[in-house]
Amino acid sequence: MAEAAHAPHHPTQKAYWQIFVLLAVITAVEVAIAYIDMPSWLFVGGLTVFMVMKFAIVVGYFMHLRYDINLHRGFFTFGVIGAIAVFVVLLATFRAL
Amino acid sequence: MAVTTPELTATEPHGPTGLWSWITTVDHKRIGIMYGITALVFFVVGGLEALLLRLQLASPNAEVLSADAYNQLFTMHGLTMVFMVVMPIAAAFSNYFLPIMLGARDVAFPRLNALSYWVFVGAGLFMYSSFILGGAPDGAWVGYAPLSTQLPETVRMDFFALGIQVAGIASIASSANFIATVFTMRAPGMTLMRMPVFAWMTLIVAFLLIFSLPIVGVGLWQMFFDRNFGSTFYLAAAGGDPLLWQHLFWLFGHPEVYVLILPAMGIVSEVLPTFSRKPLFGYAFVVFAGIAIAFLGFGVWSHHMFTAGMGPLAEAGFALSTMFIAVPTGIKIFNWIGTTWGGSLRLNTPMLFSLGFVAMFVIGGLSGVTHSIAPSDTQQHDSYYVVAHFHYVLFGGAIFGYMSGVYYWFPKWTGRMLNETVGKWHFWLMMLGFNLTFAPMHLLGLNGMPRRIYTYPEGLGFEFWNFIATLGAFTIAVSVLVFIVNLIWSKRKGDVAGPDPWDGRTLEWSIPSPPPEHNFDEVPVVRSVDDFWHRKYTEDEEGRLVPMPAVSGGALAVDETTTGGDDDGHGEIHMPSPSYYPALTAVGMTVSAFGLTYTPWGWIAVGVGAVTMLLGLFGWAVEPVTKEDQ
């Protein structure tokens, strides 16, 4: 029934383990970066890139948003993008970015 | 045009009767009625508070109310009208009519719907208990820090912080409920662009609420921790910034004011076409204007803080974004006038209130635009000019819109018509009283009368117009009495209204009034906007209205619906069974709120409340929706 249509898209058990290892590696790299001193823009930029990658991987594969209908994607991205936009403007008015 | 109702074979679960049936109901119609009645009671209470305020301000240096009493009353007047009157009235209409307009039998989560109502009632009683437990909140409905955190030893502002928090939880729950209902439970064929405008406005309101309430939730927790656990979020001496509260509050505050007005706009967009016998002018544009207002609503909050010292760049930016909110609002108003243009207007009371809405909202909208002009806003901000503005949009707008809704849909949920003559008296008295009260406030504000002052000196030119405003306030009170008399009298003795007294356009007029618990015997297939209207009328060659050629009596509506496979179309209709778990959870939440107010010994009550909540949630999560499912 509806589930059958979804099954092939779901990552297999083995794929989940691979995704998990990838996430662990990214976390390790992030921690490593924390100990290397580098120009602050590279430091913050690099950490943000890795953070966004981990965020996207977990949301995409573990929460199956990649295979989900546009409605659910719409709800969540509206929340995430909305939050980022609104709070960047808030911190800008406080000149605390 | 009565729809002959086939013999019901629906197995109505033999529910409890009497008060217990109301406490355990999960039927969206009964919850809607409960919201409506609670909102009306709070409306009268809020109105009495307003009368006391106006008596105190009727003359300079008056002794009617002490400063302390005045501060509590104006704060509770604001909180009551926003959180316990206008939002619940919108919830009453959305609860009752959203499922029916979408062709559904109930909302997505009936028990969550009951929880929203009972948590709202808990929040209302919790906040009003403050009057006898050391004084009501007296920090204004905005509760600016550090005034709200200046006296941690009192409990007044704890009732404010926890009261709005609990009311917020109720609204988040009902928003998620309505969003799920709109996106997953529409009648077959009813795409989003064939939904009634009221359904669209309820959907947009749900999005505004669910994305803005968490932000003020964080602000309220910070205020609560500052007051009770010595944190320093807003303590300037320790480096905290009081402006953070203003930002977090208004990030919720401005979407909130659109939450208050959009449902009324939805009602007007239903009433005007029905009484002009013409489709809504520019349906898509009205809908997209609503969506545009929702997005812009999140981008303008700091126009409440032009005088707070954010620096010129931020002020200029928010002035521009605020200015452009007038464009979608203008589109709506022009489309409403376009709807009446060339129509055949029946000036019954619902139509009068909707036309009154449009007329008064134009004034409120224009005075709103003058606020977006940041430099001139520094003269208007926190003066009675602002009080005039938001009463023109909230009273002239929202309340007129909801009164129109009450007169329009009263026949549907009671089966009887509200009296037209008494209705017209109610309209004209309210129109007169409203203008008498709030028009002079424009002048008072520009003459330098600040907001929230318990009295004013002689010689500044405030005496005359304050007296006129007080007269107006009592005229409004008379009109509300006329309204209540009309409600009570018509409930019993009003003329019997058939399922479609106004020759309506949307699905709720295609079912008997009052509708049965399962709403539709057969869920209709929808082919166009205002589908029910197009089943009754069609257009001749030049587009003029022509009644549909009469088909054998009454079968019109029935055979249009899906016959649901081979059986004779009366399959078992299982309605969700009553459940007391939502009410139990709500009681637990309110007890915890009381406990949190009176820590440290209050922790016991918090424990009891939390356990009750967990029991309620656990029982609810495991309980099947309909009992026979076991």
Added chain:
Amino acid sequence: MVKRSQMMRRRLVLLFATLGLALASCSGSGDQSALDPKGPIARDIDNLWLLVFWISVVVFVLVEVALLYAIRKFRERPDEDFRPKQIHGNTRLEVLWTAIPAVILAVIAVPTVAGVFNVREIPEGPDVLEVEVIGHQWWFEFRYPAYTNAAGEPLTTASVLHIPEDVKVNLIMTSADVIHSFWVPALNGKRDLVPGNTSNLTLIADDPTPSDDPLPGQCAEYCWLAHADMRFKVDVDTQAEFDAWVAEQLEPVVVPTSGPELEGWETFQSVCTACHQATVQQPDGTVETIGVSLAPNLGHFWGRGVFAGAKYEITDDLMAQWLDNPSDLKPMDPDRNDIANGRVLGMPDFGLDGTQIDGLIALLKSWE
């Protein structure tokens, strides 16, 4: 029975009569009005307001007339069977009434943004008079850092702000407790006083005000009990008058050596210095500042003419009532005072007897 449309027309007339009456009496503006500016900045704001106001009136008239015309013309006539054309919309019209408001707003946007930067510009330079404004719960404190007295204290006064005419006055504002808002409509829009932040407001007055009729101002941000009684006066002097006033204020007040004033001085030292401050000249000539500045500075107090947040004129019997029990004259909550942490919510009732009160009045009068 009067024909329905007759009754309807009479009611419409009634409605518009009240509306007209309300708008027509714009003229009655008192002297705390934002509609008759007495300084260049307030005048710029007023011009911007008038531009937007008249545009709004035009839009108001057009839209309301269109609505009322539609009601009158398209009302359902009971006699003829009028079946309306089912018009669903008109995209051209939609574009029109989206573009026109957008254009009008774009036109207004230009002076608005210019106005914002103009009003917020902080004046610098030697000819600018800087005044520190500190908001307290329920009175305004003004300090002039440029002028210091013999004891090294800046000139400090309360409730009455003296400024010279035609001079850019830069108010550097903060608050000692909660958020207040400094608003003298005749000279500029309001500006909040936020604890922990400083904000700036520029006042420029065109011409001096008569000494008995200064410009009234008021706190505009709700600050609890006596928010309505937290007022102030702006006394605009000619440059000469202002210099004379400064010189007089800088003079330390003389400690009395005899008579009821001495009785007052004893009470002052034992009771009042817990919150009030004054720069006094001792009989032996030394000049010192005594007391704490949590409440208005009492040096040259009587000369201010108003007290208790500029709510009352200074007269003997009002001062006697105030000293007897301050909460009778102004809503305050002295029981919640926490002097150690600087929280002052009102002057308590010290239970002073007659002679102490007369002594204090005599003392303050002698300090003029």
Added chain:
Amino acid sequence: MTDVTASVDAPHDGVAHDADHHDVRPIRKAAMWVFLGSECMFFGAMISTFLLYRNTTGDGPTAELFNVPFTSASSFILLMSSLTMVLAHAAFERKDMRQARVWIGATALLGSVFLAGQIFEFTEFVHEGLTFTTSPFASSFYMLTGFHGAHVLVGVLMLSTMYVLSLNGRLYEDRGLNVELVGLYWHFVDIVWIVIFTVIYLMQV
């Protein structure tokens, strides 16, 4: 948003509309996703409060206090719990109840270990003078990590309830408390920690 309408009708038409019991799962999932969207606003507000006060440390300890290795370990634990959660959901879809129960138990356990780690870390910080009332930095740090911990606790409660229910076979698919919804909630709590860990512990800007 327009393509939303087409796909949404799909699950609808797939099921005979008048069947007495229409499929509730897509309805519950829609509500959960929009709830998670609103939770983004909740945590977003707290994270921006922290960013505002990150340098307002008064005379109390500053961000150097953070023990990055320890927190990296607890982040790894939470990451593992996300894996066990998704394995539990996969097992549940395959109707392999025994395996699903094992993974649900593992997720609850890992969640509890993470919570224990947080509590240990907090007691450590309090000893070093960073209490809830020390400075705005401290207040916003404890509020953010505290509310995240509260969400983890609610997750552990739900997981253990499901574990008990599955013991006597009363874990149904169409009830409020089903593996898929708790899974979405749990992963959300994990990605909030991913943001907190990077922004607060690592960046220390």
